Amino acid sequence: MNEINIKYLAERLKMSPSTVSRALNDSYEISEPTKIKVKALAKELNYQPNPYARSLRNHKSKTIAVIIPERINNFFSQVIDGIEDITQELGYHLLVYNSHEDVEKERKIISFLLNGRVDAIVMSVSSQTSTIDHLEMLHQKDIPLIFFDRICQEIPTTKFITNDYETGYQAAVHLIEGGCKKIFFLLLSKEISIGRERLKGYRQALMDHNLPFAEDWVIQCSQSEEANIQQMTALLYSMERPDGILASVEKLAIATYHAIRKTKLRIPQDLKMVSFSNMRIAELLNPPLTTISQPAYEIGLECAKLLMKKLTRKNQPDLENKVIVLPSKIHIRESSKG
Amino acid sequence: MNEINIKYLAERLKMSPSTVSRALNDSYEISEPTKIKVKALAKELNYQPNPYARSLRNHKSKTIAVIIPERINNFFSQVIDGIEDITQELGYHLLVYNSHEDVEKERKIISFLLNGRVDAIVMSVSSQTSTIDHLEMLHQKDIPLIFFDRICQEIPTTKFITNDYETGYQAAVHLIEGGCKKIFFLLLSKEISIGRERLKGYRQALMDHNLPFAEDWVIQCSQSEEANIQQMTALLYSMERPDGILASVEKLAIATYHAIRKTKLRIPQDLKMVSFSNMRIAELLNPPLTTISQPAYEIGLECAKLLMKKLTRKNQPDLENKVIVLPSKIHIRESSKG
DNA sequence: CTAGTTTACGGAATCGATTGCATGATAAAT
DNA sequence: ATTTATCATGCAATCGATTCCGTAAACTAG
Numbered sequence: 078m079n080e081i082n083i084k085y086l087a088e089r090l091k092m093s094p095s096t097v098s099r100a101l102n103d104s105y106e107i108s109e110p111t112k113i114k115v116k117a118l119a120k121e122l123n124y125q126p127n128p129y130a131r132s133l134r135n136h137k138s139k140t141i142a143v144i145i146p147e148r149i150n151n152f153f154s155q156v157i158d159g160i161e162d163i164t165q166e167l168g169y170h171l172l173v174y175n176s177h178e179d180v181e182k183e184r185k186i187i188s189f190l191l192n193g194r195v196d197a198i199v200m201s202v203s204s205q206t207s208t209i210d211h212l213e214m215l216h217q218k219d220i221p222l223i224f225f226d227r228i229c230q231e232i233p234t235t236k237f238i239t240n241d242y243e244t245g246y247q248a249a250v251h252l253i254e255g256g257c258k259k260i261f262f263l264l265l266s267k268e269i270s271i272g273r274e275r276l277k278g279y280r281q282a283l284m285d286h287n288l289p290f291a292e293d294w295v296i297q298c299s300q301s302e303e304a305n306i307q308q309m310t311a312l313l314y315s316m317e318r319p320d321g322i323l324a325s326v327e328k329l330a331i332a333t334y335h336a337i338r339k340t341k342l343r344i345p346q347d348l349k350m351v352s353f354s355n356m357r358i359a360e361l362l363n364p365p366l367t368t369i370s371q372p373a374y375e376i377g378l379e380c381a382k383l384l385m386k387k388l389t390r391k392n393q394p395d396l397e398n399k400v401i402v403l404p405s406k407i408h409i410r411e412s413s414k415g
Numbered sequence: 416m417n418e419i420n421i422k423y424l425a426e427r428l429k430m431s432p433s434t435v436s437r438a439l440n441d442s443y444e445i446s447e448p449t450k451i452k453v454k455a456l457a458k459e460l461n462y463q464p465n466p467y468a469r470s471l472r473n474h475k476s477k478t479i480a481v482i483i484p485e486r487i488n489n490f491f492s493q494v495i496d497g498i499e500d501i502t503q504e505l506g507y508h509l510l511v512y513n514s515h516e517d518v519e520k521e522r523k524i525i526s527f528l529l530n531g532r533v534d535a536i537v538m539s540v541s542s543q544t545s546t547i548d549h550l551e552m553l554h555q556k557d558i559p560l561i562f563f564d565r566i567c568q569e570i571p572t573t574k575f576i577t578n579d580y581e582t583g584y585q586a587a588v589h590l591i592e593g594g595c596k597k598i599f600f601l602l603l604s605k606e607i608s609i610g611r612e613r614l615k616g617y618r619q620a621l622m623d624h625n626l627p628f629a630e631d632w633v634i635q636c637s638q639s640e641e642a643n644i645q646q647m648t649a650l651l652y653s654m655e656r657p658d659g660i661l662a663s664v665e666k667l668a669i670a671t672y673h674a675i676r677k678t679k680l681r682i683p684q685d686l687k688m689v690s691f692s693n694m695r696i697a698e699l700l701n702p703p704l705t706t707i708s709q710p711a712y713e714i715g716l717e718c719a720k721l722l723m724k725k726l727t728r729k730n731q732p733d734l735e736n737k738v739i740v741l742p743s744k745i746h747i748r749e750s751s752k753g
Numbered sequence: 754c755t756a757g758t759t760t761a762c763g764g765a766a767t768c769g770a771t772t773g774c775a776t777g778a779t780a781a782a783t
Numbered sequence: 784a785t786t787t788a789t790c791a792t793g794c795a796a797t798c799g800a801t802t803c804c805g806t807a808a809a810c811t812a813g
C-alpha cells in the first residue's frame with residue numbers, strides 16, 4: 078500500500094523505472110539534472126531499495142554469515158565486532174549463528190546457506206567437527222569461506238589463527254620456570270585445531286626441559302560446566318594432582334577455579350595456572366589469572382578485510398590456501414607467580 | 416551455471432514450474448504420485464529454494480534483526496541465544512547489529528531495516544537514545560518491534576524487562592542492612608530505562624530507612640572504561656568516599672573493582688558492593704561479587720515466542736502495548752558481607 | 754449418455770530492481 | 784541541408800518462486 082518503490086518514483090517523476098534506477102546508481106547515461114531530480118525525490122520520500130529484489134537480480138546478497146561455536150565468550154564477541162566494523166561500512170549485513178559446539182547443528186546451519194543466502198561465510202568450527210563434507214559442499218558451491226581460530230586444515234582457503242604452538246610452549250615454559258614439575262593440560266576436544274597446536278607446544282616445552290610426561294596428564298573435558306567442575310575437583314583431590322595447569326580454553330580455567338574453591342588448595346602456592354582466555358577481567362579474579370589472550374578484534378578485522386577485497390573487487394582469485402598468524406600475548410599475573 | 420532451481424527441476428520432470436512449486440509446498444491440488452516424484456528429485460539434487468526470490472514474492476524475509484548496544488556482554492549474548500533457539504526452529508534467521516551505545520549508529524542500523532529486510536526487530540536501545548523518531552518510523556512502517564531490557568516507553572509495543580525497581584530497592588536494602596550509611600549509585604546514562612528504574616528503587620530504599628542522600632551520590636559514568644576507572648579512583652581517594660556502591664550495570668562494577676585494586680581499600684570491610692550483572696564468574700572475583708542477575712536466556716525465549724506467534728499465525732493483532740516483567744535474582748556473595 | 758463437477762496440472766503475471774537493446778532528439782560534421 | 788555521432792531515455796526481459804486463472808481429462812449424477 079504505502080510502497081515506495083522504483084515504479085512509484087518513476088510515476089511521480091514522469092519517467093520510466095529504468096531511468097530512475099540508473100539515476101540512483103549514478104549511471105553515466107543519465108544527465109545531471111535528471112539525477113538531481115530523482116535523488117531529491119528519493120531522499121524526500123526516504124526511498125530504500127528492496128534488498129531482496131536486488132539480490133535476486135544481482136545474485137549478491139550483501140550478507141555474510143558468521144558461525145561460532147559459542148556465543149557467551151568474549152573472544153567470539155570481539156571477533157564479530159571486528160568483522161562488523163569493516164563490513165558494515167561497505168553495506169554488508171551479518172547473519173550470526175551459534176553451532177553450540179555441535180557438528181549436527183553446524184551441518185544444519187550450513188545447509189541454510191547453500192542457496193545464495195550469503196555471499197560468504199566466516200567461521201570457527203565446532204569442537205566436534207571431524208567430518209567435513211558439509212564444509213566441502215560450500216567449496217563446491219563456490220561460496221567463499223574463511224576460518225578463524227578453530228580451523229579446518231583440509232579445506233583449501235585462508236585461515237586466521239594465532240601462534241598457538243608458540244604460546245602453548247611459552248605458557249608451559251613459564252610454568253616450568255615457576256617450579257612446576259607436573260603440569261597438566263586441559264582441552265575440550267582433540268578435534269579442534271587450536272587444542273592440538275597448543276598441546277604440541279606444551280609437549281615440546283616439557284621435552285625441552287626434560288620433564289616427565291604421561292598421557293593422562295592431558296585431560297579431555299566435556300561441554301558441561303558441571304561435569305568439568307566435577308572432573309577437576311576429583312583430579313585435585315587425587316594423589317596424582319598436578320602442581321601446574323595449562324588450560325587450552327577459557328571455560329576450562331573457569332571450571333578449575335570453581336573446583337579449586339571447593340578444595341583448600343591455594344593458587345599459586347600449591348598449584349599454578351595459566352589459561353588461554355580473552356576475559357577482560359582475568360585481572361580481577363581471585364587470584365588474578367595469567368592468560369594468553371588472542372587479538373580477537375584484529376582477527377575479525379583481518380577476516381573481514383580479506384573478504385571484502387574478495388567480494389567487492391572484480392575478478393578476484395579464490396582465497397589463497399594459507400594460514401595467517403596473528404600473535405597472542407601472555408599476561409603474567411598472580412596465578413602463576415613463582 | 417550449476418543452478419538448481421524450480422525451472423530446472425520442472426524440465427527434468429517434464430512438468431511446469433508451477434506444478435513443481437505446488438508439489439514442494441504440499442498443495443492440495445497436486446496428486447500424491449507427482450508430489451513423491453518431485454520431492455524425490457529435489458532431494459536427490461539437494462534443491463534449496465532461493466530465499467530472495469521467495470522473499471520478494473511473499474514480502475516475508477524470514478529474518479529478524481537483533482540490535483544490542485554492546486556485544487561483549489554476557490547478558491546480551493544470552494538473550495540472543497534464547498532468541499535463536501526459538502526462531503531457528505521455525506526457519507528464521509538472525510541479523511545481529513551492535514549499536515555501540517550510539518544513537519547515530521542505531522539510527523543508521525534502523526535505516527537499513529526499513530525496506531523489508533527483516534520481518535521484525537528485537538532490540539535494546541542504546542544508552543544515548545533520547546530522540547525516538549527512528550523508532551517511530553518502524554512503527555509507521557508496520558515492522559513489529561519488541562524491546563527488552565533497555566526499553567523505550569513511548570513506543571506502543573511489548574517490552575520485556577526485569578523487576579528493576581524492586582531489585583534496585585532490594586540491593587540497596589541489603590547494603591543498608593550490612594551497615595552502609597553512604598551508598599553511591601553508578602549509572603551509565605539517565606536516558607536508559609533500566610538505570611532510571613533501578614535508581615528509583617535505590618532512592619526509595621534510602622528514604623524508607625531514613626538514610627541521607629545527596630544528588631551527587633548518583634555517579635554518571637561514561638562509555639570509556641579508562642575514564643570510568645579514573646573517575647572511580649578519584650572518588651575512592653576523596654574525603655567523600657562511599658561505604659557502599661550499587662552499580663546499575665556490570666561494566667561499572669568492573670571499573671570499580673579495577674579502581675579499588677589501586678587503592679588499599681578492602682571489600683567488604685571498607686566498602687561494600689552490589690552490581691547488576693550476568694557475569695557467570697562473579698563468584699570467582701576477588702572478592703566474589705554480589706550480583707543481581709537477570710534471566711537473560713529466558714528473556715530471549717519470551718521475546719522470540721511472542722514474535723513467532725505474531726509472525727507465523729494469520730490475522731494476529733499488533734503487539735500489545737505492555738511491559739512484561741521477568742524477575743531477577745540477587746546472589747549474595749562476599750563483596751557485600753556485613 | 755449428457756451435463757455438471759472435481760482433479761490435476763499448465764500458462765502467465767507478479768514481486769522490485771537492473772540492464773541489454775532500441776529509439777528519438779539534439780549537436781556536430783560534411 | 785543531410786548525414787553521422789552522441790546523449791538521454793524508454794521498453795521489455797530477467798532473476799526464481801509463487802499464485803491467479805484457465806482448461807483438458809476423469810469422474811459423478813441424473
